[in-house]
Amino acid sequence: MSYIQLDVFDLALAALLVILNGALSIALQLRLERQLFIATLRMIVQLFLVGLVLTTLFTLVSPGWTGLAALAMVLFAGREIMARQDRPLAGLWSYGLGTGCMLVAACLVTVFALTTPVQPEPWYHPRYALPLLGMILGNTMTGISLGLHTLTTGLVRDRVAVEAQLTLGATRRVAMLPVTRAALKSALMPIVNAMAATGLVALPGMMTGQILAGVAPGEAVKYQILIMFLIAGGTGLGATAAVLACGLRLSDRRHRLRLDRLAPARE
Amino acid sequence: MAAPALLSVRGLARPGLQPLAFDLAEGECLAVRGPSGAGKSLLLRALADLDPNDGELSLEGEPREAMPAPRWRRLVTYLPAEPGWWAETVGAHFADWAAAEPLVEALGLPAASRDWPVSRLSTGERQRLALVRALVQRPRVLLLDEPTAGLDETARDAVETLIAARLAEGAAALWVTHDAGQARRLARRCLKVEGGRVTEDAP
Incomplete structure (x- = not known):
């Protein structure tokens, strides 16, 4: 199997898209930027944690x-x-x-x-x-x-x-x-x-x-x-x-x- | 020895209603009177076992708890002031429209009302059709919550005549009414409901 690995720079680049959404929300006074920011943060933290947990579980196989x-x-x-x-x-x-x-x-x-x-x-x-x-x-x-x-x-x-x-x-x-x-x-x-x-x-x-x-x-x-x-x-x-x-x-x-x-x- | 009462009620109580007792004989109509919110509908709902309640009720000596609730409600049928409908057309609410048709016509509605959509019915049409819906099952005791409130005089008289015929055949009824004249026409006994307290009174 072959797949292209991602590094932090690749993710940061993609995060620009969400930042763009936030900027739009501020410019158009949609008041979505706060929710968007919290949701993005939660996603990053939760997924990294799950990654850690899964890695541990996969080595334990208990x-x-x-x-x-x-x-x-x-x-x-x-x-x-x-x-x-x-x-x-x-x-x-x-x-x-x-x-x-x-x-x-x-x-x-x-x-x-x-x-x-x-x-x-x-x-x-x-x-x-x-x-x-x-x-x-x-x-x-x-x-x-x-x-x-x-x-x-x-x-x-x-x-x-x-x-x-x-x-x-x-x-x-x-x-x-x-x-x-x-x-x-x-x-x-x-x-x-x-x-x-x-x-x-x-x-x-x-x-x-x-x-x-x-x-x-x-x-x-x-x-x-x-x-x-x-x-x-x-x-x-x-x-x-x-x-x-x-x-x-x-x-x-x-x-x-x-x-x-x-x-x-x-x- | 006297035959057991058609409906015997002992110690009937529920939240909003103080314990009460009464007997109802075949052919008898009991007027139920009292201000709005006094507990008249609570009383009828408890008799039909639609809400949790205590008390010893029996029909022709057969205790309520000894029969399944659906059978009790076929025999002791509650007709609310604003009856509910669960299908699109009038006819879909009747298992046997042929049996209902003479009653529908006796109440001044055309046989073609079978195809009417329920959403277009007036209040008075709803009341009369719901009464027919209950009567075709030939209940022994009718619990009627202002069945003629939305009707003109002709229709009101037709309803009174139809119920009187059922009483003559051995049914019995509790009839909630705000109309003193109607109470005197229909009933020789009267239950007065005030603040959840039920007392017997002359009509």
Whole structure:
């Protein structure tokens, strides 16, 4: 494999582009320069740290440390799901439900990928496990947060319609079905769109990365297809579990709609 | 020995409502009166088991907790003042439009209303169609929250006649109304709701 190494000067040169954006923001009084500066700084620091962590993990190849890194990734992603909700569930449920569903779905799919199609030696080798988990986790997180957001806001908005079905003797599953359907649709739309548009509109990042690193395009494409399947599987499993569990939490055994189990609306 | 009451309510309580008890016999209509925000809708929602509540309720001697909630609500059906709709057209809300059509026409609406989009319905049309939607399932107890508030006199009379016919067939009703004349026409007993306290009163 051959690839062109970058030095600090190359990065500094590219950073000029962001500085140009900042200058434009100041000149046009867009007031974006502060956010842009902070985001750029965070990116640089976070990526260098991750680089360090990955380098260490790759030399250790320890199941314990790899597992710990994976757990940290899941917990951060769980916080992200919660932060994106307008009306999260009240109490520990708001963090626990999304994170739990994501943990199970992403880990299942990652372990499946590592033990059947990819099969590195050992199977938990962090060079394979962590990038795979990262890609699956990122997409599953988006799917779950979109699904939960659509479900909770939809139930609040359509409360009267859902209760109309309940008053006529519908079960909670039937009464909530229109909102559940919309929630799962919005959860799966990003991956469906990504699969439909990939290769035509945009070249996927991972495939591009492999090509830049010198992998033959035909091989990179196979890897990308595998990743798309894994992402679709993880997102589908995680979002379905999260939306159904949240629907159960927002109703009870007497088939009542329980919006009192949502946290109060944020200002 | 007297037959058990159609609907028996003992110790019904929920936030916003103090414990109350009453019986409702077949064919009986109970007017529910009181100022806005006094808890009339809370009472009807608790009876339909739509909100968490305590109390021993039974229908013809069968305890509420012994039957699944959907079955209870088919038999004890709540009709809110502003009924909800979950599909685009009127007809999509009816499992059996043929059974609904005579009732729709009795309430002064054309059979063609089946194809009307819900978004174009007036308040009065919504109220009447929602009443039909509930009646086609032949509930034993109707919990009516101001079912004639948005109606003209002709339509109001049609609703009263239709409900009276159901009462004559052995159903029973709780009827929230602000109209003293309507309360006297329909009911011999009256529940007065004030600040979450329910007392029995002459209509």
